[in-house]
Amino acid sequence: MSIIVEQLTRRFSPGGSPAVSSVSFQAPAGAITSLLGPSGAGKSTLLRLIAGLEVPDSGRVFIDGADCTAQPVQQRNVGVVFQSYALFRHMTVRQNVAFGLEMRKLPRAEVEARVDEMLRLVQLEALGARHPAQLSGGQRQRVAFARALAIRPRVLLLDEPFGALDTRVREELREWLHGLHERTGLTTLLVTHDQQEALEISQHVVVLSEGRVAQAGSPEDIYDRPTSPFVASFIGGASILRGHVQQGRAALGSLALAVPSAAREGEAVHAFVRPHDIKLARTDEAARSPSPVTGRVERLKSVGGFVKVLLRLPSGDEVTVQVSRSEFDALGVSEGDAVHADVRSASVFVGDYAI
Numbered sequence: 001m002s003i004i005v006e007q008l009t010r011r012f013s014p015g016g017s018p019a020v021s022s023v024s025f026q027a028p029a030g031a032i033t034s035l036l037g038p039s040g041a042g043k044s045t046l047l048r049l050i051a052g053l054e055v056p057d058s059g060r061v062f063i064d065g066a067d068c069t070a071q072p073v074q075q076r077n078v079g080v081v082f083q084s085y086a087l088f089r090h091m092t093v094r095q096n097v098a099f100g101l102e103m104r105k106l107p108r109a110e111v112e113a114r115v116d117e118m119l120r121l122v123q124l125e126a127l128g129a130r131h132p133a134q135l136s137g138g139q140r141q142r143v144a145f146a147r148a149l150a151i152r153p154r155v156l157l158l159d160e161p162f163g164a165l166d167t168r169v170r171e172e173l174r175e176w177l178h179g180l181h182e183r184t185g186l187t188t189l190l191v192t193h194d195q196q197e198a199l200e201i202s203q204h205v206v207v208l209s210e211g212r213v214a215q216a217g218s219p220e221d222i223y224d225r226p227t228s229p230f231v232a233s234f235i236g237g238a239s240i241l242r243g244h245v246q247q248g249r250a251a252l253g254s255l256a257l258a259v260p261s262a263a264r265e266g267e268a269v270h271a272f273v274r275p276h277d278i279k280l281a282r283t284d285e286a287a288r289s290p291s292p293v294t295g296r297v298e299r300l301k302s303v304g305g306f307v308k309v310l311l312r313l314p315s316g317d318e319v320t321v322q323v324s325r326s327e328f329d330a331l332g333v334s335e336g337d338a339v340h341a342d343v344r345s346a347s348v349f350v351g352d353y354a355i
């Protein structure tokens with residue numbers, strides 16, 4: 001069941017800027033769609049508008065092709081999971097999962113059968129008699145999923161569901177959610193500010209900035225073909241190079257890159273270069289690189305299996321390059337050394353960089 005949002009706007013104060021401003025997008029049926037953006041971009045407000053927990057000033061929400069803008073939350077039949085577990089502390093896991101079913105006055109036997117099914121689905125069969133306080137954070141969040149899924153929702157709406165958990169549990173649950181989605185096939189909207197999470201888990205990504213859609217597309221589109229400086233800088237930890245159009249190319253220090261077709265001679269340009277899109281080579285191997293730029297290693301930082309190399313280019317720009325530990329060992333450079341930097345890929349935009 002698809003979710004379609006048309007020109008949705010929500011303003012919290014009459015004169016203020018809208019939290020969500022003329023937002024339109026489609027979440028394809030059966031896919032996980034991420035709503036990705038920095039804090040304050042309007043992600044949660046958008047999710048709440050789709051859930052029916054907020055009323056839009058204008059615009060429409062369609063679930064499975066039907067306009068549900070005027071429907072209250074209970075009638076939309078959506079499953080929602082928030083960052084805070086929002087479990088009832090005085091109830092057992094089973095009672096928590098049964099809650100929505102009892103509200104809907106399902107027969108006792110059916111409630112019990114559905115709770116068993118949900119606990120199996122989230123792999124918590126053995127913990128039904130426990131109270132939330134006796135569970136780990138990850139287990140509590142799985143109970144929240146079981147509760148949301150028990151009502152057989154048409155779509156699943158997730159607001160930073162792993163936001164309160166530590167990195168390792170978060171990564172485990174990301175995998176777990178992937179498996180859960182494969183088993184249920186439910187159309188899912190996931191609010192996250194974590195680009196890694198969005199790129200890894202979803203088939204469709206809607207990037208939001210200041211209440212508007214900055215770009216929507218597949219994770220590959222968003223990562224490889226950012227259409228604005230905002231998306232290029234928000235995704236992928238890129239370094240920025242500044243320069244001008246010279247002889248139809250972006251002259252960025254000693255680099256010359258292709259420019260967008262609209263660029264005029266002499267106009268300011270800037271480029272975003274991702275840390276793994278620069279290949280480093282020793283200066284005595286320069287001949288192998290087609291257009292090498294020589295930079296100086298300012299700082300080296302070892303981070304787990306890779307090394308971050310902070311490079312100062314002759315233009316004065318700084319770029320961060322990421323190399324695997326084994327590549328770095330083979331390179332054999334130290335702070336202060338000169339190295340050749342071969343930029344393999346960059347996103348070039350016309351204008352000065354300003355965010």
Ligand SMILES: Nc1ncnc2c1ncn2[C@@H]1O[C@H](COP(=O)(O)OP(=O)(O)OP(=O)(O)O)[C@@H](O)[C@H]1O
Pocket residue numbers: 012019037038039040041042043044045046193
């Ligand atoms: N109930 C509210 N009353 C007034 N302003 C609100 C309310 N809810 C959200 N806002 C404002 O709307 C804007 C968008 O907030 P929202 O929570 O949707 O962003 P977000 O992208 O989810 O951010 P975060 O990741 O920090 O939760 C913010 O400026 C926020 O202060």
